[in-house]
Amino acid sequence: MSATSTDIFRLLDVEKTYDIGRASASLFGAGKRRKLAALDGVRLTVKPGESLALVGESGSGKTTLLRVLLGLTAPTDGRALFREKEIAELKGDDRDRFARDVALIYQDARGSLNPRMTVLDLVAEPLDHHGLCPRAERRDRVAALLQRVGLPAEMMGRYTSALSGGQVRRVAIARALASNPSVLVADEAVSGLDVSTQAQLLKLLRDLQRDMGVSLVFITHDLGVAAYLCERIAVMYLGRIVETGATREVLTAPAHPYTRALLNASPKFFAPIAEPLPGEIPSPIDLPKGCRFAGRCVEARDDCRLTDPALRADGARAFACLHPLDRPRALG
Amino acid sequence: MAAALAIPRSDPAGATPAAAPADALLRVENLSLTRGEKLILDDVSFALKRGATLALVGESGAGKSTIALALIGLLARPQVGLDGRMLFDGADLATSSERDWLRLRGRRISMIFQDASSALNPCFTVGAQLMTPLRRLLGLSKAQARKRAVELLEGVGLSDAESRLDAYPHQLSGGMQQRVMIAIALSTNPELLLADEPTSALDVTIQAQIVRLILDETRKRGASCIFVLHDLALASQACDEIVVLYGGQVMEAGPAETVLREPLHPYTVGLKACVLEIDTEELEPLPSGSPSFASKRPGCRFAPRCASALEKCAGEKPPLIETRGRRLACWNPVA
Ligand SMILES: Nc1ncnc2c1ncn2[C@@H]1O[C@H](COP(=O)(O)OP(=O)(O)OP(=O)(O)O)[C@@H](O)[C@H]1O
Numbered sequence: 001m002s003a004t005s006t007d008i009f010r011l012l013d014v015e016k017t018y019d020i021g022r023a024s025a026s027l028f029g030a031g032k033r034r035k036l037a038a039l040d041g042v043r044l045t046v047k048p049g050e051s052l053a054l055v056g057e058s059g060s061g062k063t064t065l066l067r068v069l070l071g072l073t074a075p076t077d078g079r080a081l082f083r084e085k086e087i088a089e090l091k092g093d094d095r096d097r098f099a100r101d102v103a104l105i106y107q108d109a110r111g112s113l114n115p116r117m118t119v120l121d122l123v124a125e126p127l128d129h130h131g132l133c134p135r136a137e138r139r140d141r142v143a144a145l146l147q148r149v150g151l152p153a154e155m156m157g158r159y160t161s162a163l164s165g166g167q168v169r170r171v172a173i174a175r176a177l178a179s180n181p182s183v184l185v186a187d188e189a190v191s192g193l194d195v196s197t198q199a200q201l202l203k204l205l206r207d208l209q210r211d212m213g214v215s216l217v218f219i220t221h222d223l224g225v226a227a228y229l230c231e232r233i234a235v236m237y238l239g240r241i242v243e244t245g246a247t248r249e250v251l252t253a254p255a256h257p258y259t260r261a262l263l264n265a266s267p268k269f270f271a272p273i274a275e276p277l278p279g280e281i282p283s284p285i286d287l288p289k290g291c292r293f294a295g296r297c298v299e300a301r302d303d304c305r306l307t308d309p310a311l312r313a314d315g316a317r318a319f320a321c322l323h324p325l326d327r328p329r330a331l332g
Numbered sequence: 333m334a335a336a337l338a339i340p341r342s343d344p345a346g347a348t349p350a351a352a353p354a355d356a357l358l359r360v361e362n363l364s365l366t367r368g369e370k371l372i373l374d375d376v377s378f379a380l381k382r383g384a385t386l387a388l389v390g391e392s393g394a395g396k397s398t399i400a401l402a403l404i405g406l407l408a409r410p411q412v413g414l415d416g417r418m419l420f421d422g423a424d425l426a427t428s429s430e431r432d433w434l435r436l437r438g439r440r441i442s443m444i445f446q447d448a449s450s451a452l453n454p455c456f457t458v459g460a461q462l463m464t465p466l467r468r469l470l471g472l473s474k475a476q477a478r479k480r481a482v483e484l485l486e487g488v489g490l491s492d493a494e495s496r497l498d499a500y501p502h503q504l505s506g507g508m509q510q511r512v513m514i515a516i517a518l519s520t521n522p523e524l525l526l527a528d529e530p531t532s533a534l535d536v537t538i539q540a541q542i543v544r545l546i547l548d549e550t551r552k553r554g555a556s557c558i559f560v561l562h563d564l565a566l567a568s569q570a571c572d573e574i575v576v577l578y579g580g581q582v583m584e585a586g587p588a589e590t591v592l593r594e595p596l597h598p599y600t601v602g603l604k605a606c607v608l609e610i611d612t613e614e615l616e617p618l619p620s621g622s623p624s625f626a627s628k629r630p631g632c633r634f635a636p637r638c639a640s641a642l643e644k645c646a647g648e649k650p651p652l653i654e655t656r657g658r659r660l661a662c663w664n665p666v667a
């Protein structure tokens with residue numbers, strides 16, 4: 001890998017462990033400390049204008065990874081860089097630039113927006129905060145932002161309690177766009193909505209991302225959403241990225257059995273319901289030796305329980321599996 | 333490799349799309365519900381055969397949960413404003429007394445809710461919640477109920493069933509809680525199972541497990557099942573019949589295969605176009621909007637959002653007619 005200077009984010013073997021104290025003192029005797037590895041050696045880059053989907057079951061570490069990217073939590077090991085600077089150590093102008101440049105769209109849009117503020121003030125808050133807009137132009141800027149997300153300017157005077165779920169999420173997106181960021185980060189931003197509202201928002205996000213050239217890091221457990229919205233995908237399992245590459249390639253010919261299992265589980269018109277992946281994601285405490293997916297993997301062999309597979313690059317793709325699935329050789 | 337689950341399907345070619353097959357376990361006829369000024373359900377009819385599965389689909393507020401609650405006698409009392417019939421094995425649920433319901437609810441008709449964590453009582457162990465209906469409704473002794481409870485938990489794929497009896501709901505994951513709910517719902521061998529978005533809070537992997545579990549277990553028992561679903565692709569996989577609701581009205585209904593392969597109602601077409609599959613390149617989302625529930629409003633409730641609307645659509649309500657193997661309410665069907 002060369003010329004990394006333009007990368008917006010770079011994660012180098014990021015680990016995040018939580019000390020979970022003496023949860024089972026009675027079993028192990030007082031004082032035995034246990035650690036939970038929410039992230040365990042994550043390597044990732046986000047380039048300008050690129051869209052990346054993070055997928056995986058609940059508990060796989062997606063939100064923790066996002067919190068590291070946003071500087072809300074510092075890695076316990078490894079490095080998390082924003083434009084080549086350690087995120088957790090950003091200060092002064094760098095910190096301000098980071099706050100303007102990286103915008104978060106929350107999962108719970110309604111809960112993240114102050115119900116006592118009007119839509120105007122909610123969307124203008126980042127403008128005011130960063131001193132980005134003269135007072136006189138405030139309304140016009142907000143009107144333009146609302147129009148960008150498909151809301152009429154008349155909505156400015158309303159409170160979020162008077163808006164539908166889809167409208168509230170649009171307000172949250174307008175607010176995120178206000179500081180003219182270069183990265184949008186979203187955690188399950190369309191879940192829990194009607195399919196029609198979801199489709200509208202996804203189309204909006206894709207258009208915004210393409211037209212404005214912003215980067216997008218989008219957490220979802222819906223592979224259809226990932227495929228529609230993001231050029232790249234990173235599949236996570238128990239704190240690791242187990243497969244990554246161009247979304248279409250990964251989803252049409254997965255190398256990792258876990259990716260295939262997620263694909264099989266996704267609803268597909270008129271297909272018989274496939275044999276589900278057995279069991280649930282285990283707790284990241286006291287992981288077994290060897291491959292962490294072995295307990296649920298239909299491809300597992302003896303060596304899988306001994307050797308922990310590292311993420312191996314194969315062209316533009318990478319996967320962490322000792323016995324990758326057969327796939328047609330990459331075209332071209 | 334992925335083994336296929338054979339789902340019994342009604343024959344779309346020879347089928348009469350009638351709302352009332354002779355061997356129906358459930359026949360909902362002209363069900364309407366008014367609450368104040370709002371007509372929440374408007375003349376809803378559908379039927380369900382023994383052993384068949386039916387999907388209720390539509391956007392938020394369409395009336396799906398309201399129908400499910402009516403079918404299990406949990407609509408807010410007094411049951412004013414409810415009109416029409418719900419014939420379950422010949423008896424009308426709409427006029428059942430609370431005493432009748434004691435023999436039906438949780439016994440012959442059970443329900444699984446979307447949010448298992450709030451449907452289970454946090455103060456009681458899994459064992460207590462599972463054994464209470466077995467003892468009260470089926471009259472089993474404590475020892476018998478315990479044995480049966482373990483069998484039921486094993487049946488829904490919960491490992492270590494014996495020790496799970498002493499667990500409290502919060503000690504289980506969302507998927508495990510949903511399994512416990514299914515075990516409770518199935519414990520009395522109901523003939524009709526209602527599942528209101530049983531998996532929308534869960535990962536796709538767990539969703540696949542749970543849907544399959546519900547289908548396997550109801551099929552084993554010859555029971556019928558009504559799923560409330562948001563995902564049309566999942567409906568096509570799991571259900572024999574489908575009822576598409578908008579603003580409390582049936583827009584299109586019939587065999588899931590027929591309706592979803594070739595939807596004729598603009599609303600069904602629009603909903604289907606919102607479903608993202610892995611290879612979806614472009615989305616054509618339905619315009620936003622929500623139905624008016626005003627009971628006096630004439631015309632098609634979908635008209636303000638409909639790209640195919642004709643002039644008459646705003647003034648005259650389209651009747652639900654039988655056509656091309658389904659029931660359809662539209663003046664200007666697609667294709
Ligand atoms: N007791 C009530 N009084 C007034 N309106 C009600 C009452 N119960 C339900 N409604 C309204 O009836 C309509 C149908 O509600 P219902 O909960 O059945 O929708 P749903 O299809 O299950 O939606 P969702 O997908 O959001 O669960 C909604 O507009 C709702 O606000």
Ligand SMILES: Nc1ncnc2c1ncn2[C@@H]1O[C@H](COP(=O)(O)OP(=O)(O)O)[C@@H](O)[C@H]1O
Pocket residue numbers: 018020036037038056057058059060061062063064065283284
């Ligand atoms: N503050 C915390 N303390 C202890 N464990 C945590 C904390 N935050 C997350 N975890 C654990 O880290 C793992 C990954 O969590 P998370 O990043 O939220 O996953 P996801 O977003 O993929 O569902 C889970 O096992 C979770 O329970």
Ligand code: SF4
Pocket residue numbers: 256257258291292293294295297298299300301304309320321322323324
């Ligand atoms: S390394 Fe083995 S157990 Fe792990 S995913 Fe690959 S085949 Fe399965």
Ligand code: SF4
Pocket residue numbers: 597598599632633634635636638639640641642645650661662663664665
């Ligand atoms: S009746 Fe008219 S408005 Fe209603 S769905 Fe059909 S074409 Fe559209």
Ligand SMILES: [Mg+2]
Pocket residue numbers: 059062063
């Ligand atoms: Mg999360």
Ligand SMILES: [Mg+2]
Pocket residue numbers: 396397398528
């Ligand atoms: Mg509902």
